[in-house]
Structures are given as structure tokens and as C-alpha cells.
Amino acid sequence: MRVGIVTPVVAQPPPGHAAWERNAGIGEIARIVETADRLGYHHVTCSEHVAVPAAAAEQRGGVYWDPLATFGYLAARTARIRLATQVLVLGYHHPLEIAKRYGTLDTVSGGRLTLGLGVGSLQEEFDLLDAPFSGRGARADDALAALQASLSRRTPEYHGTHYDFSGFVVEPHAVQEHVPIWIGGRTARSLRRALNADGWVPFGLSLDDLAKMLADADVPAGFDVVLAPSRPLDPAADPDATAAALRRLRDAGATVAGVRLVSGSPDHYREQLAALRELDCGLTFGDVR
Known part of the structure; x- marks a missing residue:
């Protein structure tokens, strides 16, 4: 099981962030x-909200760094860690908009994009952006198919129920021959959608429910299941509990763990990254550079 981090600072939903994150910067x-x-480590994340309704921010938080700008900077500061959008909302964008903007990110990062996508649930945000909320699931399915036909192609072509295009040049485009696509969600439909992509990033489900859903599905070889522990891990102070939590994810079917870490400062967070890497619990990391 590979391990990535749910990047601190860039999203601050209550109560899942540390106090130091509120005043931290790039x-x-x-x-x-x-x-x-x-x-x-395998990947870092950044999610997307353009503008969160004030009432919803009390539950979801109001801080959401833009993933394209954030990852563009981080790409220049790193060499191999993958940059995973977790997630972009499909209904907010034309598929070629994603193909161009994130294809450019794939180019400048040397082919390190993992494109996490979701259907979205905040109707106020859809309305603000003049994006259709009703029927968004079917539109997202068509957008996913359009993206799969367009990423890594200079002259993409697609003819679907909601999107139809040909005769356009998208340059630059993704340099990976195949950009991995993960689908976020918590429903059986999101899993079915994910099975047409490369991975599933569920949330808000118990490990027992997740394991049952995966057991009932025809999961192909190489399919990523990206699961997160229910609370931040503390590998330095409580390595046994950390190892047990990660083993539970693996036993539920995770191939990738996306973790949050207990931390009192940025330096403490970095120490926790080192402590987690030293745990003997079947995790897979790249070589230390």
C-alpha cells in the first residue's frame, strides 16, 4: 500500500486541521x-471549491487553495511526488478546459498529474457558476468520457450526449500517455463511475461498508482504492495505533492511503513524515533522495 498525504493548509475543514495551518503560507x-x-511519498492533494456558501463553510470550512496555482508552484519545488486533485468538480468546467489547464500542469511537472474528479454537491456553488445542478451525474459521466478521449491528445475528438467537439488543437497537452483518473464519491454510482477510470476515492463510509462495496464490484487489476484513516495519525507518539489504522485500510481493500498527520507546527509535520516512513507495517515508499 502506497502512502500520500492530504496536504495541510490548502484545505481547512473543521475540525480536521491544526491551529498552525490558519496562518501558514506557501x-x-x-x-x-x-x-x-x-x-x-506517493502523492499530495489539493481540492477545488471556487466559493463556498457562508452557511456551508461552518461545516466544510472556507479555505480551499486553487489546485492549479498551488500545484504549479509545488511542481517546481519537487521532483517525483504525484500531484493529485482531490477533487475537481466536473460540472464546473468544459472537458477541454481541464485537458488544457491540467495538461499544462502535467507538462511542467514532468508527467506527475493524477486527476481526481467528482460530481459535486453544493448547489449554491453550481448556481453561482451558472453550471447545471440537475442532471449533474449524467453530465459528469459524459464529461469523464470526453476527458478520457482528450487527455494527452493534440487534436482531441469526442461526440457525446452533453459534449461534442472536433477540429481543435490543445497544446500543450498532458505528456503522460495515460493520465490516471480517480473518482471521488460515497455512493455505489460513484464506484461504478470509478470502475470506468483508474481509481476510487470514497469518503464518509465505514470500512465495513467500503469492503462490502468493493467485494460486490468487479474491480480490475491495477485499480486504485484510495482510503483515509478516520482521524489524523500520530506515528511519532503512537506508532502502534498508526500501524493498526493503516493495516485496517489495507484489509478493507486500500491500495493507496491518503493520510493526515497530527502536528503542532510545520517542522513537527515534517518529523511525522519521517516517523511514518520508518513504521514496519507493509507500506511502500520510493527511495529516500
Whole structure:
């Protein structure tokens, strides 16, 4: 099971962030991600919200760094860690907009993009962006198919139910021959959608429910299941509990763990990254650089 980090600072939903994150900036983020890169972690994340309704921010948080700008900076500060959008909302963008903007990110990062995508649930945000909320699932399915036909192609062509295009040049485009696509969600439909992509990033489900859903599905070889522990891990102070939590993810079917870490400062977070790497619990890391 590979391990990535749910990047601190860039999203601050209550109560899942540390106090120091509220006043941290890109320098602190970059030093943490540089450490994760050096230690061989699999990926870092950044999610997308354009504008969160004030009432919803009380539950979801109001801080969401833009993933394209954030990852563009982090790409220049790292060498091999993957940059995973977790997640972009499909309904907010035309598929070729994603193909161009994130294809450019794939180019400048040397082919390190993992494209996490979701359907979205905040109707107020859809309305703000003049994006259709009703029927968004079917539209997302068509957008996913359009993206799969367009990423890594200079002259993409697609003819679907909601999107139809040909005769356009997208340059630059993704340099990976195949950009991995993960689908976020918590429903059986999201899993079915993910099975047409490369991985599933569920949330808000018990490990027992996740294991049952995966057991009932025809999961292909090489399919990523990206699971997160229910609370931040403390590998330095409580290595046994940390190892047990990660084993539970693996036993539920995870191939990738996306972790949050207990930390009192950016330096403490970096120490926790090193402590987690030293645990003997079947984790897979790249070489230390």
C-alpha cells in the first residue's frame, strides 16, 4: 500500500486541521511537500471549491487553495511526488478546459498529474457558476468520457450526449500517455463511475461498508482504492495505533492511503513524515533522495 498525504493548509475543514495551518503560507506548504518528495511519498492533494456558501463553510470550512496555482508552484519545488486533485468538480468546467489547464500542469511537472474528479454537491456553488445542478451525474459521466478521449491528445475528438467537439488543437497537452483518473464519491454510482477510470476515492463510509462495496464490484487489476484513516495519525507518539489504522485500510481493500498527520507546527509535520516512513507495517515508499 502506497502512502500520500492530504496536504495541510490548502484545505481547512473543521475540525480536521491544526491551529498552525490558519496562518501558514506557501513556504510552509512547500517545505512539507519537499520533505514528502524526498522521503518517497506517493502523492499530495489539493481540492477545488471556487466559493463556498457562508452557511456551508461552518461545516466544510472556507479555505480551499486553487489546485492549479498551488500545484504549479509545488511542481517546481519537487521532483517525483504525484500531484493529485482531490477533487475537481466536473460540472464546473468544459472537458477541454481541464485537458488544457491540467495538461499544462502535467507538462511542467514532468508527467506527475493524477486527476481526481467528482460530481459535486453544493448547489449554491453550481448556481453561482451558472453550471447545471440537475442532471449533474449524467453530465459528469459524459464529461469523464470526453476527458478520457482528450487527455494527452493534440487534436482531441469526442461526440457525446452533453459534449461534442472536433477540429481543435490543445497544446500543450498532458505528456503522460495515460493520465490516471480517480473518482471521488460515497455512493455505489460513484464506484461504478470509478470502475470506468483508474481509481476510487470514497469518503464518509465505514470500512465495513467500503469492503462490502468493493467485494460486490468487479474491480480490475491495477485499480486504485484510495482510503483515509478516520482521524489524523500520530506515528511519532503512537506508532502502534498508526500501524493498526493503516493495516485496517489495507484489509478493507486500500491500495493507496491518503493520510493526515497530527502536528503542532510545520517542522513537527515534517518529523511525522519521517516517523511514518520508518513504521514496519507493509507500506511502500520510493527511495529516500
